[in-house]
Amino acid sequence: MTRTALSGWGRTSTSYADVVSPNNESDIATTLATSPGVIARGLGRSYGDAALLSGGVVLSNRDLNGIGPIDADGVVTVGAGVSIDELLAQSIPRGWFVPVTTGTRQVTMGGAVAADVHGKNHHVDGSIALHVLSMRLVTPTGPVTVSPEVDAELFWATFGAMGLTGVLTSVTLRLIAIETDRVLVDTDRLANLDAVMSAMALGDNAYRYSVAWVDCMSRGKHMGRAILTRGVHATKSDLESSSLSSPKDAKLVVPFDAPSGLLNPLSVRVFNEVWFRSAPRHEEREPQTLSTFFHPLDGVRDWNRLYGRRGFVQYQFCVPDRSSETVVAAVDLLSSSKVASFLAVLKRFGPANRGPLSFPLEGWTLALDLPVGSSKLSAILDRLDELVLEGAGRVYLAKDARLSPEKFAAMYPRRGEFLAVKERIDPEHRMSSDLARRLDLVGR
């Protein structure tokens, strides 16, 4: 065991914990039985305090590795510590892609299930939960296999539970078949938020993948101008020649922390402007590599250091369709506040699933990247919470580091249902985290 300082990806939360890296269920069960507080950790890509436990034991999942054979239906069993990157390196050359991918490949399967991650295809394919057939989970009361048929209550409670139902050791999921390693992408540059939201509401269903990058610093008639990219997997007949290559490693590395303040309203405004102008006004069926389309940020390793030592907050919320005005109000708040805000990411969500703490609900989701530094930031985040609550929406726990237990309970009304399941498999309240303590999710 090594006492180590750990942080989330946003680097706003740091705490010390004893880190262990077991590679089998029996060692995990012993750790759970002998430690008063334990939480699993993957690659630390959650932004806040979900994979931290001050003074407790943090169980790295990285030695829970191994990728099984992929059968003819695309079904594969992988260790919970296997990253999307590692899985894709094996699966793409065989013609299979993950059914849901996050904006980075540096996320483990355990972390993906714990957050119930979504991709650019939630409006069509839902979150990762809908593609998992079964999972091995070591709970404080013992190891179990859970599936939609076997202990469905615990299966569903694990999606979005941020590790609080136990330690996942393996996940069996169904991959999707691809013929090539390209996506055919349509791009549209849209003058404002109204235009992009209308285009998405009307047209997203024609595409498997859709995402809009929204400029939250432009004002007036250009408020929320955006670049909308939508795509489908290219088939062999779409291309003159085709390949199935695995993604390449990052070429660039940020070697040290940038000075805090490098990303200020002026520099971010210039970046947003250049980026907006560099996109085509309208382009159809441009073949892009899987990495360019899905994981552009993976081209630069440790890019979070660009935000300096103070770090940054990612604020992601979703609201139902009837509250689409909340998205407009959030972008208006940001653009009038003069707080630096990188391009925000806007997506459509399809129906929610059965997980009591799963984040997505049918409608809109917006993710904002905000460097720490402005004295106005805290008040802006509080105001965003109010807007989200008024819109019957919620904040994504994988990105959160600051929500209050009261607001959390209002945003996640099925919290009690989740705690009842946790009580059953963790009566001594051993599964804990800094997030669980903050949001009152350790136990009754």
Ligand SMILES: Cc1cc2nc3c(=O)[nH]c(=O)nc-3n(C[C@H](O)[C@H](O)[C@H](O)COP(=O)(O)OP(=O)(O)OC[C@H]3O[C@@H](n4cnc5c(N)ncnc54)[C@H](O)[C@@H]3O)c2cc1C
């Ligand atoms: C650049 C970037 C882009 C992202 N894009 C998206 C996106 O498009 N969609 C999306 O949904 N999310 C996105 N995320 C968030 C990310 O997918 C989640 O935070 C994910 O949980 C991180 O996985 P991880 O392996 O790094 O886990 P960690 O951050 O280390 O842990 C996250 C949670 O998973 C739990 N956990 C980890 N391993 C296990 C295990 N074996 N058993 C039980 N619980 C476990 C931890 O306890 C913790 O609560 C993005 C993050 C980054 C940095």
